[in-house]
Amino acid sequence: MISIGFVGAGQMAQALAGGIAASDADVAFIVADPSSDAIEAFSAKTNSRSVEKADSNADVFASADIVFLAVKPQYFVAATETESIKSAIAGRENPPLVVSIMAGVDIKSIQSRTAIETVIRVMPNTPCLVGAGACGMSCSDQVAEADRDRIKAFMETTGIVIPVAENLLDAVTGLSGSGPAYIFELIDALALGGVKCGLPRNVSDQLAAQTVFGAAKLAIESGDHPSVLRDRVTSPGGTTIAGLKALFDNGFQQSIISAVEAATERSKELG
Numbered sequence: 132m133i134s135i136g137f138v139g140a141g142q143m144a145q146a147l148a149g150g151i152a153a154s155d156a157d158v159a160f161i162v163a164d165p166s167s168d169a170i171e172a173f174s175a176k177t178n179s180r181s182v183e184k185a186d187s188n189a190d191v192f193a194s195a196d197i198v199f200l201a202v203k204p205q206y207f208v209a210a211t212e213t214e215s216i217k218s219a220i221a222g223r224e225n226p227p228l229v230v231s232i233m234a235g236v237d238i239k240s241i242q243s244r245t246a247i248e249t250v251i252r253v254m255p256n257t258p259c260l261v262g263a264g265a266c267g268m269s270c271s272d273q274v275a276e277a278d279r280d281r282i283k284a285f286m287e288t289t290g291i292v293i294p295v296a297e298n299l300l301d302a303v304t305g306l307s308g309s310g311p312a313y314i315f316e317l318i319d320a321l322a323l324g325g326v327k328c329g330l331p332r333n334v335s336d337q338l339a340a341q342t343v344f345g346a347a348k349l350a351i352e353s354g355d356h357p358s359v360l361r362d363r364v365t366s367p368g369g370t371t372i373a374g375l376k377a378l379f380d381n382g383f384q385q386s387i388i389s390a391v392e393a394a395t396e397r398s399k400e401l402g
């Protein structure tokens with residue numbers, strides 16, 4: 132039995148625990164969060180696995196094999212009190228493996244604040260709630276291969292996992308971590324376009340979301356480059372080239388590139 136701890140039991144913690152709990156891994160959870168609503172919602176997602184409510188964040192470090200840090204980066208310092216973590220792990224043969232999902236906060240800061248050297252950073256995204264997540268992952272040098280593989284397997288219960296060098300995790304955050312928000316904007320904008328052209332809102336909403344889903348599925352399953360797939364939609368002198376020209380004239384690519392860049396910069400600042 133593996134004991135998995137969560138410091139912070141919010142939205143992302145619930146999504147990750149839900150994925151792990153739905154797998155056949157033999158796990159139990161221990162969680163700390165000042166919000167009893169969050170803990171209740173967390174318990175509801177864990178497929179009847181055991182969920183213990185810890186009295187403090189240090190208690191999670193005292194007993195869990197793996198501790199997920201799942202608070203907002205702004206609460207990282209408040210949530211990890213170095214001396215209490217040190218005393219919590221003092222009697223243990225090995226300290227827990229620490230897995231941070233926090234944007235921006237680097238491995239070195241986590242090692243220094245928790246006094247634990249075995250630290251993994253992952254950057255998931257909200258589609259992990261439906262098993263379609265995209266996650267970057269990076270480990271400290273002290274993490275054993277078996278532990279890296281175990282965490283990768285846990286994260287894969289919620290979607291794909293791509294190991295990257297730590298200095299690229301801010302860019303992962305800017306692209307796939309924050310990316311779902313850009314795509315929700317795209318879906319809403321597509322639907323508004325449909326409404327502008329006379330479609331009822333509910334019809335427009337369904338067509339817009341399914342179009343984004345279908346295009347993503349085709350890109351993933353065909354393995355063809357998006358530009359090749361785009362050209363297959365685009366008949367000479369047809370409707371699509373007229374639409375694409377309007378997108379390009381209005382700075383579509385530049386907007387998306389700037390969004391990823393701005394979110395990447397913000398991730399760096401949060402660290």
Ligand SMILES: NC(=O)C1=CN([C@@H]2O[C@H](COP(=O)(O)OP(=O)(O)OC[C@H]3O[C@@H](n4cnc5c(N)ncnc54)[C@H](O)[C@@H]3O)[C@@H](O)[C@H]2O)C=CC1
Pocket residue numbers: 138139140141142143144163164165166169188201202203204206209210232233234254255256257308309
């Ligand atoms: N929301 C997203 O799309 C993504 C978020 N992240 C990262 O995940 C982390 C959590 O984000 P969410 O789950 O969206 O936030 P959330 O607000 O849903 O959850 C954070 C939880 O931490 C709890 N908390 C606050 N202070 C605490 C403390 N001192 N000790 C213990 N728990 C405390 C809060 O009560 C809350 O339940 C953040 O660091 C964020 O950067 C990573 C990838 C995607």
Ligand SMILES: O=C(O)[C@@H]1CCC=N1
Pocket residue numbers: 234304308309
């Ligand atoms: O907006 C944020 O800071 C978090 C990190 C990635 C997605 N949401």
